[in-house]
Amino acid sequence: MATSVRHDIVILGGGLAGLTLAMQLRAQHPELDIVVLERREHPLPVAAHKVGESTVEIAAHYFAHTLGLREHLEKDHIRKFGFRFFFSEGRNDLGDVTELGVSQVLPTPSYQLDRGILENFLGEEALRRGIDFRDGANVKAFDIGHGDDEHTVRYTDAQGATHHLSCRWLLDASGRTAFIRRKLDLTRDNGHHANAVWFRINDRLEIDGWCDDTVWKSRCTPPERWRSTNHLCGPGYWLWLIPLSSGAHSVGIVADAQMHPIETMRDFDKAMEWMKIHQPVVYREIDKRRDKLLDFAFFRHFSYGCSRMYSADRWALTGEAGAFLDPFYSPGSDFIAISNTYICMLVDLDLRGEPLAPYARIYERLFMSFYENTLQMYRHQYPLFGDAEVLPIKVIWDYAYYWGVLCQLVFQKRLGDTALIASLAPELEVAKVLNEDMQAFFRRWHGVSRGRNPKAMLDQRELAWFSEMNRTLHDVLDDGALMARLRDNVELLRSLAATIVERAAAHEPTLLDGASHLVTPAAERTDLFAEVA
16 A cells, blocks of 8 residues: 655645635645645646636635736636626517616626636646646545544546545535535535536627617627626526637526426527527527537536535535535635635634634534525525516615625625624624515515516616625725624615615505515615616
8 A cells, every 4th residue: 555645735626616725725824735636637628617607706806816816817718797687588689678787897807717727727826836736636535534633535646546645634625526525414405496507609609799779789888798697587597698718608597496397408409499488599599509519518406505614623615515506696606715715714723723613613604604695595586587577676686785795704804703793793684684584575576576578778887886885895994994884784785675675565565565674764764776766
């Protein structure tokens, strides 16, 4: 048997989660001996490697600022033109339906990523930064140590040779292989049951050219809707269009498992027949490019919870090896950033000789609270996704909640500031309950909505407070200023909830039943939609 070689940290999985974790750890503790084991051999294929190409503000901030990758993002990927939604179920012309989006890019950047290009770069950059990155490494077995016992890993390399490692920290970033989660039976049903299929077309899908209406074309500056994460929505599903810097385009369908069974779309031909019925405008464009299909894949029941993320025995999970929500709003990389940060905090505590158990529990509770609060945006919500009255307002609420609470803690580097979080517990609890109540309200509203879908663009840039929330994300705040901002944001959420309920109830008075507690006197709040009334 080969001699076991000891390392400080072994990371199982060298994809996005594992490589970024290694780089963050290396930046904070250059003395650490870090090994990353990745099953796939590099270089990876571009355009058809992994799904998960769209980022939002937390992930973009993490990649660009925490890891120092902004130059790579700007040079080798696409600056995103925000999220964009079309309520185009069964329709042939995007110019004749309601569109939700921004007419100009919001100030805080986000990106469309080609995962092959990014992960190839991360592998090279990890080596440049002194990380022992081993591709073509197939993990065969591992044992988790307890107390001060070390963990052990056995793997084979690309040439078939067997290697034995021991380590103080064992960190699982193996994606859906989920070595530790499966071994310890940590997977939990989170009550959100949906499926996804996706494929890549080796051509640009220029959505801006799909409509001949000159007024429609002129609504965006520059006229480059194709750079958005475009959502084409219908009851129980949404279809994404995401451009890749390689020139290809990613296409995916995410659907409620009962409303649109996976059997109706689980291969390319079936997915095309499904699109021909539900999104004929997309079907038409892809049908011209059938010969440019690069790949096709699907996930059944992609969303799941996890009962443990961090352990005082010095193991931890990140990315899809832990818990996964939903691709809507692209939170996957956000939660990689959050979990990686908590893991780095635990490693730092260990290096200082401090006890891990209380912090592992605290950080796990915080992570899971962020996870559960975000899950509220998805669970039981898919039936309303085709509702052009309700979904645009829900999207604005969801953004405000995300930018106003979670983004503040991440951008201000306070994820582990337990004293500040404890002092804000009343405000955070109010925000949590408001979000739960509003997600329930959106479902009730959909139940009585007339689903009006006029030819119009709902431009989020016209909401000055909305743009301002985005613009100020990179402000640097001291504790007092951050506490004041979070409290102001909670008050904004109160006003937003009251405005939404009052406006919806003006058309459907029965909506006040069970929601009257959300309405505050007009003198105590601002009508946050008055400027676009």
